[in-house]
Amino acid sequence: MRLEAKLALFNALSKLLLVLLGALVIPPIVSRVAVSHTDQRLHEKKREVLALIARDGLTAFVRQEQNEAYADYNILKQEYISLTPEAGQAAPVAVERIFDEQRQVDNDVEDFRILSYRFAAQGRPYRLEIGSSLATVELLEATLRQLALWVLVVGALLTIVTDAAFARFLLRPLSDLITRKLRNVRHPSAFPFAPISTSTTDFRRLDDSLNEMMHQVQSAFEKEREFMSNVSHELLTPVSILQTRFENMLQDPDLSHTHSLKIVESQKTLYRLRNTVRTLLLIANIENEQYLREDSVSMAAVLAEVLNELDDRLTQRELHLRTQLSPDLVLPRANHSLLFTLLFNLLSNAIKYNRQGGSITVTGALLPGGGYRLAVADTGPGIAPENLPHLFDRFRRFNAGGAASPEGFGLGLPIALTIATFHEATLTATSELGKGTTFALEFAGSSVASPVAV
Numbered sequence: 148m149r150l151e152a153k154l155a156l157f158n159a160l161s162k163l164l165l166v167l168l169g170a171l172v173i174p175p176i177v178s179r180v181a182v183s184h185t186d187q188r189l190h191e192k193k194r195e196v197l198a199l200i201a202r203d204g205l206t207a208f209v210r211q212e213q214n215e216a217y218a219d220y221n222i223l224k225q226e227y228i229s230l231t232p233e234a235g236q237a238a239p240v241a242v243e244r245i246f247d248e249q250r251q252v253d254n255d256v257e258d259f260r261i262l263s264y265r266f267a268a269q270g271r272p273y274r275l276e277i278g279s280s281l282a283t284v285e286l287l288e289a290t291l292r293q294l295a296l297w298v299l300v301v302g303a304l305l306t307i308v309t310d311a312a313f314a315r316f317l318l319r320p321l322s323d324l325i326t327r328k329l330r331n332v333r334h335p336s337a338f339p340f341a342p343i344s345t346s347t348t349d350f351r352r353l354d355d356s357l358n359e360m361m362h363q364v365q366s367a368f369e370k371e372r373e374f375m376s377n378v379s380h381e382l383l384t385p386v387s388i389l390q391t392r393f394e395n396m397l398q399d400p401d402l403s404h405t406h407s408l409k410i411v412e413s414q415k416t417l418y419r420l421r422n423t424v425r426t427l428l429l430i431a432n433i434e435n436e437q438y439l440r441e442d443s444v445s446m447a448a449v450l451a452e453v454l455n456e457l458d459d460r461l462t463q464r465e466l467h468l469r470t471q472l473s474p475d476l477v478l479p480r481a482n483h484s485l486l487f488t489l490l491f492n493l494l495s496n497a498i499k500y501n502r503q504g505g506s507i508t509v510t511g512a513l514l515p516g517g518g519y520r521l522a523v524a525d526t527g528p529g530i531a532p533e534n535l536p537h538l539f540d541r542f543r544r545f546n547a548g549g550a551a552s553p554e555g556f557g558l559g560l561p562i563a564l565t566i567a568t569f570h571e572a573t574l575t576a577t578s579e580l581g582k583g584t585t586f587a588l589e590f591a592g593s594s595v596a597s598p599v600a601v
Contacts, residue, residue, distance in 0.1 A: 154310075154311075154314045154318075155307075155310075155311045155314060158306075158307055158310045158311060158314070159307050162303040162304075162306060162307050163303070165299075165303060166299055166300055166303050169295075169296070169299045170296065170299075173292060173295045173296060173299070174292055177288055177291045177292040177295055178288050178292075180291060181284050181285075181287045181288035181291055182260070182284065184287065185260050185279050185283075185284050185287070186245055186260070186262070188279065189245065189260070189262035189277050189279060190262065192228070192262075192277045193262055193264055193275065193277055196228060196230075196275060196277065197266075197275075200230075200268070205230075205268055205269060205273070208230050225279070225280040225282065225283050226277075226278065226279050226280065226283075227250070227259070227276075227277075227278045228275075228276070228277050228278075229274075229275070229276045230273060230274075230275050230276075231273065231274045231276070232271055232272070232273055233265070233271075233272045233273065233274055241264065241265065241266045241267075242264070242265040243262070243263065243264045243265075244262075244263050245260070245261065245262050245263070246260075246261055246263070247259070247260055247261070247281065248261055250278060257280055257281075257282075258280070258281040258282070259278035259279060259280055259281060260278065260279045260280075260281055260284055261276055261277070261278045262276070262277045262278075263275075263276050264276075264277075317347070320343045320344065320345035320347060320350040320354075321350055321353075323343050323344075324343050324350065324353065324354060324357070327339055327343075328343075328354075328357055328361075329357075335361060335364045335365045335368050336365065336368070338361045338365070340358050340361070340362075342354055342355075342358075371431070378424075382420075382424045383421060383424055383425070386417050386420055386421045386424070387421075389413075389417055390414060390417050390418075390421075393410050393413060393414050393417070394414075396410055397410055397411075423558070426558045426562065427558070429488075429562065430558070430561065430562055430565050433485065433562075433565045433566060433569050439482060440480045440481050440482050440569075440570070441480070441482075442480075442481050442482060442483045443477060443478070443479050443480075443481070444477070444478045444481040444482075444483050444486055445475055445476070445477050446472065446475060446476040446477075446478070446486070446490075446511065446521060447472050447475040447476075447511075449483065449486050449487055449490055450470065450472070450490055450509060452487060453487060453490045453491050453494055454468065454470075454494070456491065457491070457494055457495065457498060460495075460498050461498060461507075464498055464501065464503060464504075464505075465503060465504045466498060466501055466504070466505055466506060466507055467504075467505070467506040467507070468506070468507050468508075468509070469506065469507070469508045469509070470508075470509045470510075471508075471509070471510045471511070472509070472510070472511035472521075473511070473512065474511075474513070475511070476511055476519045476521065476590065478570065478590070481570055482569070482570075485566045485569065485570075486566070486570070488562065488563075488566060489562075489563050489566040489567060489588075490523075492559040492560065492562055492563045493523045493563055493586050493588075494507065494509075494523060495559065496525075496559060496560070496586075497523055497524075497525040497527075497584075497586075498525075500525065500527045500528070500584070501525045501526060501527045501583075502526060502527055502528070505525065505526035505527065505583075506525075506526050507523065507524070507525050507526075508522075508523075508524045508525075509521070509522070509523050509524075510522050510524075514589065517591070518589060518590055518591050519589070519590045520587055520588070520589045520590075521587070521588040521589075521590075522585055522586065522587045522588070523585065523586045523588075524583060524584070524585040524586075525583045525584055525585075526582070526583045527583050527584060528580065528581060528583075529578045529579050529580040529581055529582055529583055529584055530576070530578040530580075530584055531580065532578075535576060535577075535578060538560060538576050539560050539561055539563075539564045539574070539576075540561070563586075567588060570590070571590070571591060572588055572589060572590045572591070573588075573589045574586065574587070574588050575587050575589075
C-alpha cells in the first residue's frame with residue numbers, strides 16, 4: 148500500500164474514532180449544558196421577579212390579610228411563577244435550592260425544573276417558585292446534541308478531505324521521485340538528474356543521494372563496458388592466432404598421429420573459449436543497450452527463419468513440430484537479429500532436451516488484458532522443481548530430468564532472458580517431470596503493434 152494511502156487511511160480511522168468518542172461523550176455534556184442553561188434562566192427570572200416586588204411591593208402579587216398565593220402560568224404550561232406566604236417567623240437568611248419535581252397544572256401533571264427561593268419580607272416568610280418544564284429542557288438538550296454531532300461529523304469529513312489533500316501535496320515530490328527516477332528508469336544512462344522541486348529537506352536529501360548514487364553506477368557501467376570490450380578483443384585475438392597456428396601445424400606431414408589428436412583437442416578447447424567470450428560479450432552489449440531497436444519485426448517471419456535453420460536437427464531427432472500463431476505478433480520497435488537468437492535458443496533447447504520422436508509446439512495468442520504470449524513447449528523429461536528457480540542463472544546446465552549437463556556453456560537461457568528483457572518482455576518456464584517443459588514469452592500491450600492473422 149502506498150504511503151499516501153496509508154496516511155489517508157490512518158487519518159480517516161482516527162477521525163472515525165473521534166466521531167464515535169464524541170457520540171459517547173457529547174450527550175452527557177450537552178445534558179449538563181442544557182440543565183445549566185435552564186438554571187441560569189431560572190436565576191434571571193428570579194432576579195426579575197424580586198426587582199418587580201421591590202418596585203411594586205408584595206401587595207401587587209399577594210394579599211397578606213387573606214393569606215393568598217400568587218401563581219402565573221404561560222399558555223403552554225411550560226413555565227410558571229408562584230409566590231406563596233408561609234406560616235411562622237421570617238427566616239434569618241434567604242434559602243435557595245433547585246430541584247426536579249412534578250406539579251399539577253389544571254388537570255395535567257408536568258415535570259418541572261424548579262427554583263425555590265425562601266425569603267422574608269415585611270416580617271413574614273415567603274416562598275418564590277419559578278419552574279421550567281423539563282420538556283423544554285429535553286428539547287433544548289436534543290437540539291444541542293444534534294447540532295454538536297452534526298458539527299463533529301462535518302468537521303471530521305472536512306479535516307479528512309483537507310488532510311488528504313495536504314498529504315497528497317506534501318508527498319507529491321516523493322511520488323515524482325519514484326515515478327521519474329525509479330519506476331520508469333530501465334537503464335542507468337536514462338536516469339534523469341534534474342532535481343525534484345520540493346521544499347522538504349528529507350526529500351531533497353533523498354533526491355541528492357539518488358543522483359550521487361546513480362552517478363557512481365553510471366561510472367561503474369562505463370568502466371564495465373570498456374572492460375568487457377577490451378577483454379573480448381584481448382582474448383579473441385590470441386585465440387584466433389592460436390587456432391591459425393594449430394591449423395598450420397596440422398598441415399605438417401611430419402606431425403605424428405598422437406600429436407595431431409592433441410592439437411585437435413586443443414582446437415576444441417579454443418573453440419569453446421572463443422564461443423564463451425563471444426557469448427559473454429553479447430550479453431554485456433545487450434545489457435549496456437549497445438543494440439538498436441529500430442526494426443518492425445514479425446515473429447512469424449523470425450520463427451520461419453529459425454525453423455529453416457534447425458530443420459536438419461528436427462529431422463535427425465524425428466521430432467514433430469506444430470506452430471500456431473494466430474494472430475501473428477508484430478513488434479514495431481525490435482532488433483531482428485536478437486529475436487532470432489532468442490527463438491533459436493528456445494527451440495534449440497526444445498530439440499536438445501526432447502525425447503526421440505517427440506514433439507514441439509509453438510503457439511502465439513493475444514492475452515486477455517492486452518499483450519501477446521508466445522510459448523514453446525516440448526515433450527521432454529522435464530525439469531526438477533528445485534532447479535526451476537536457477538534455470539536462467541549463468542553457467543548453470545541442466546540435463547533432461549533436471550540433472551546437471553556436461554554439454555554446452557549454460558549461457559543459452561541467460562541470453563534468451565537478456566534479449567527478452569531488452570525488448571521489455573518477460574520470459575518464464577514451467578515444467579513437469581515426465582511430461583515436458585514450456586517456455587513462455589510475454590510482451591506487454593504497449594510494445595505490440597496491431598497483430599494480423601496468419
